[in-house]
Amino acid sequence: MASTDVAESKPAADVGVGVGARRAPSPASAWVNADGAKNHSKMTIRNLDFYYGKTRALKAVTLDIPDRRVTGVIGPSGCGKSTLLRVLNRIYADCPGQRATGEVRLDGKDILGPGVDLTMLRGRVGMVFQAATVFRMSIFDNVALGARAREILSHAQVDERVEELLTRADLWAEVKDRLKDSADGLSGGQQQRLCIARALGTRPEVLLLDEPTGALDPASTEAVEALIMQLKQRLTMVLVTHNMEQAARCADQVAFFYLGEMVEAGSTAHIFESPTQPRTQNYITGKFG
Numbered sequence: 001m002a003s004t005d006v007a008e009s010k011p012a013a014d015v016g017v018g019v020g021a022r023r024a025p026s027p028a029s030a031w032v033n034a035d036g037a038k039n040h041s042k043m044t045i046r047n048l049d050f051y052y053g054k055t056r057a058l059k060a061v062t063l064d065i066p067d068r069r070v071t072g073v074i075g076p077s078g079c080g081k082s083t084l085l086r087v088l089n090r091i092y093a094d095c096p097g098q099r100a101t102g103e104v105r106l107d108g109k110d111i112l113g114p115g116v117d118l119t120m121l122r123g124r125v126g127m128v129f130q131a132a133t134v135f136r137m138s139i140f141d142n143v144a145l146g147a148r149a150r151e152i153l154s155h156a157q158v159d160e161r162v163e164e165l166l167t168r169a170d171l172w173a174e175v176k177d178r179l180k181d182s183a184d185g186l187s188g189g190q191q192q193r194l195c196i197a198r199a200l201g202t203r204p205e206v207l208l209l210d211e212p213t214g215a216l217d218p219a220s221t222e223a224v225e226a227l228i229m230q231l232k233q234r235l236t237m238v239l240v241t242h243n244m245e246q247a248a249r250c251a252d253q254v255a256f257f258y259l260g261e262m263v264e265a266g267s268t269a270h271i272f273e274s275p276t277q278p279r280t281q282n283y284i285t286g287k288f289g
């Protein structure tokens, strides 16, 4: 593997503690835990531009993603939220004509440069989409697929991992008696939790959630949000959402995007109660969106 690969999973160097690191640190931008300890950044984004052909969809984005916290990404349609997620695990690399410039680091290591092991990167930085993407196979096999993606496991180990993953995704009790049934038969909310269980199978350190409840009813949304809150004990998450109440409920840090720019980021209380930028204020008060 090339020297720039990101396969190694070890504690991060302290590569920054705040958002908007090119600005002078301020209470709104420095990321500090409730106990006052500085939290290292799991991912750091510096001066990131992204192009779909000639269309520049992200413009000089700088943002830190704190470890084992939820970063909410908000902003009107087309502002670049999904594009940002597509850069963080380099899904775009499979699409001709799409390119990123600038710097994105995972535990201090460059992920945009050549020689990065993309399979390994996508194992470490998992993704869940708005439309639950269950495969046309059994509930068990959907989850086993994730578990086997990065490890060679015996049958007994797969059984154990599937139970563990479904338990972590808060779904085990609901499906343990029907593991061989097709995943298609689950409700929308259950399917989304199944996708999260499958994504957890690669033992990701970061989970990218692109409008994970956008297609769900309120009860299923509540179940997925509860799961997000539970998972953040061990995982770093980036949550793209149109739903500002959801960002307020789930996120520790919120970043507001507009027309490809990261306008402002800070603690959730800062963004929703006293944003610095007029565009943020106008968006959160519903003046546009």
Ligand code: ADP
Pocket: 052, 055, 057, 075, 076, 077, 078, 079, 080, 081, 082, 083, 084
């Ligand atoms: P959001 O997630 O905030 O709705 P996106 O990240 O999907 O926004 O899109 C950001 C910008 O990039 C938009 O202007 C959108 O039209 C453009 N875009 C997204 N996908 C493509 C694509 N495959 N080809 C060209 N432009 C795209």
